[in-house]
Amino acid sequence: MRSPVFIVSALFVLAASSASADDAIEITDRPISFDKERVRLTIAYRRIHQDPAADSIEITPKLIVIHYTGGSSMKSTWRYFNKTRLTGRKKLQKAGAVNVSAHFLVARNGDIQRLLPETTMGRHTIGLNHLAIGIENVGDGDKHPLTNAQLEANAKLVRYLAGKHAITHLIGHHEYRRMEAHDYWLERDPNYRNRKPDPGPKFMAKLRARVESLELEGAPDSNK
Helix, strand or coil: CCCCEEEEEHHHHCCCCCCCCCCEEEEEECCCCCCHHHHHHHHHHHHHHCCCCCCCCECCCCEEEEEECCECCHHHHHHHHHCCECCCCHHHHCCCCECCCCCEEECCCCCEEECCCCCECCCCCCCCCCCEEEEEECECCCCCCCCHHHHHHHHHHHHHHHHHCCCCEEEEHHHHHHHHHCCCCCCCCCCCCCCCCCCCHHHHHHHHHHCHHHCCECCCCCCC
16 A cells, blocks of 8 residues: 655745745655554653653654765665664663654655654654654765755755744754754753764755745854
8 A cells, every 4th residue: 555645735835935836845654663662662761851751752843953864775764763662772772762763754866755743753863852853864975975856855845844833943963962052952961962974064055045035043153
């Protein structure tokens, strides 16, 4: 059975931008597993890192974080995110057993899959998971640099999400630690940090130029 595909007209979701009415986005829903155990582990993660009284996996999105996967395979990335428990990353495992995930996955040809509802918390960015939508792009910064098709797909997706939710910020994963200076930051463990290169300043500069009309903020001390 094929996953449903949603074609969303810019007339309805891009009111905040100057994009053409011919601009449309196709999103294929291919949800990853989010069973009772994953719900339980997500809430446990939230209690450790965000709020000891947390009892929900729901979030109100305010920020979009752009990532790349570090590999070249759409299928293997989906299979990895589909696992309930984190494997093979001992440092991250110490901070919580729930697997990493993102809300959207963008193929190298620009195809977009939605893995999670935007209002479900995924584990993709330390300190920001409680309000961030994660967009993963298949590729890396070396052997498989992100493509022009992915750039255009990300721009459409950002416009779509900004039209659907009260999004105020757009950042790259490599910029996330600068958000520690912002009220959005929430991380109870002062030692739980990492450094990320993705997707890099060049990709983010091109993406920001394409969605400039949305007037989204970047990380503190960064250009929009």
